[in-house]
Amino acid sequence: GFESLSLRFEGPPQPRRAFVLRSMPSPADMSVPTPRLRFAPSPTGYLHVGGARTALFNWLYARKYGGQFLLRIEDTDKARSTEESTRAIFEGLEWLGLTWEEDVVYQGANLELHRADAQRMLDNGTAYRCFCTQAELAERRAEAEARKDSFKYDRRCDRLPADEVARRVAAGAPFTVRFRVPEGTTSWDDLVHDEIAFPNKDIEDFIVLRTDGTPIYNLAVVSDDIAMRITVVMRGDDHISNTPKQIMLYRALGEEPPTFAHLPMIHGLDGKKLSKRHGATAVGDYQHLGILPSAMLNFLALLGWSPGNDIEVMTQAQMIELFDTHGLQKKAAIFDPKKLEWMNGQHLSLIPAGELVARVVPGMEAAGLATAAELEQRRDWFVALLDLLKVRARTIDDVVRQAQPYFRGKITYDPDAVAKQWKDRVGTAEILVQARQTLAEVGKWEPVAMEEALRVLAERMGFGEKAGRVFQPLRVALTGLMASPGIFDVLLILGRDRSLSRIDDAVAFLRASSGAPAA
């Protein structure tokens, strides 16, 4: 249970407890409060894939253990925060289906709370006022550096007599609030890293409140997490060195620190931290590239987590079922777009064509192939088409691209296809004329009958078993392309009239160009 995840801070040595690391509370254990987690991005850009994955793991944990997943926008850096990126974060999370509970918390709105917490620490003696200016500090830092010493605040303001402090405050001297780091070691049992310990002597008395009365990140986070009653903090492992400071703050405020889980980073193909240089890094980019949210989630989940067996393709429900912090990885993962594409192909072929319609329609409209209303009118036909295409596509964009020949009245012939399959113009025209006649005579426009008739034709034309000699030129006539779904499916989806007229068009084309030298 959680009681084994004790934190050692300062004070008398405690007996070492049974070491049950990375263990989850069982849902049946009622002594364990329901977990509350949050995703706390700062709105200074789009929703990054790394952020999305952090959100996903928080969400997965909450769903798995019956807890709450909350959202907090850390907008205290007014200069860099924008409403636009706040919106991008909402949109990204919504697209992924990572829904949060309760109202969004805006950190900037909690200024009074942060100040009150700083005041509490001043009152209970865990923090003190510091009158050193930034310029003085910078100078001392530079001196230390010149001496090749590492700089640490020397606590001079902590030694100021009380009446001197009072005098300066009364005189209106600006001051920051510094936390007084106690002796000892600060450690915690991280859900992914097991125990991590920091000697307090390596941590300087850090500032928690600026001269303008605004909080420093570490205070704001702790104040807000306390107020939101967060019990599990899952975040990127770039926050590991902030954690001891935050734990000290919890203690100074008389609160029990939450459980921490530090997730590894995501890197680009070159092993460096993922950035714009690596191409698409915003989840919105992938949305527009035709990636399915379920595939994105699945792929992200596998970067830094494994269900512990060979399962890879999972639905959201399966991920929740299988999720366990034991499977969390310590090592940074490299983002491989190739595998994402593969994953998307898997999800594409798994998803029922009917459910795909809504995701494909915008692309169809954008490509000018059909309007949503037209597709709705021929919904059954469109679903049948999607069934043919989805297994061949890796992205939604692929689906749209491949849908093209089934929408345009006239098709254009791919030069490569013409060169390869229509090399002999006269002979091909003859094959197509025969095929047209055969198809026109088929009683019912359905695959089995058409296949039988065309194979008989191939036989009769002397192609023996090589019915492809008929099918391939026919495919070009029907789609203009060298590759397509099965030829009988194409015939069916195109319908009798359009199929026959496309063959006519092809014959006309072949006859018109047969005199000219091959292109």
Place this chain on the structure above:
RNA sequence: GGCGGUAUCGUCUAGGGGACUAGGACACAGCCCUCUCAAGGCUGGAACACGGGUUCGAAUCCCGUUACCGCUACCA
């Protein structure tokens, strides 16, 4: 520099002292299926960073080295 973190195929990973001549997946190559393209099936190459311990036995535990990453702000 100080402190902290990490280290299994090119990439994502399985691995919790013997089941490891290290398993799966992506990518790559070949074959099968086949009207083309996919999908699918089969096959192949490909890894325990290095050095010391502990142990009858180490990918697995400990220490060190190296490499990489993070933090080291009145940024978040």
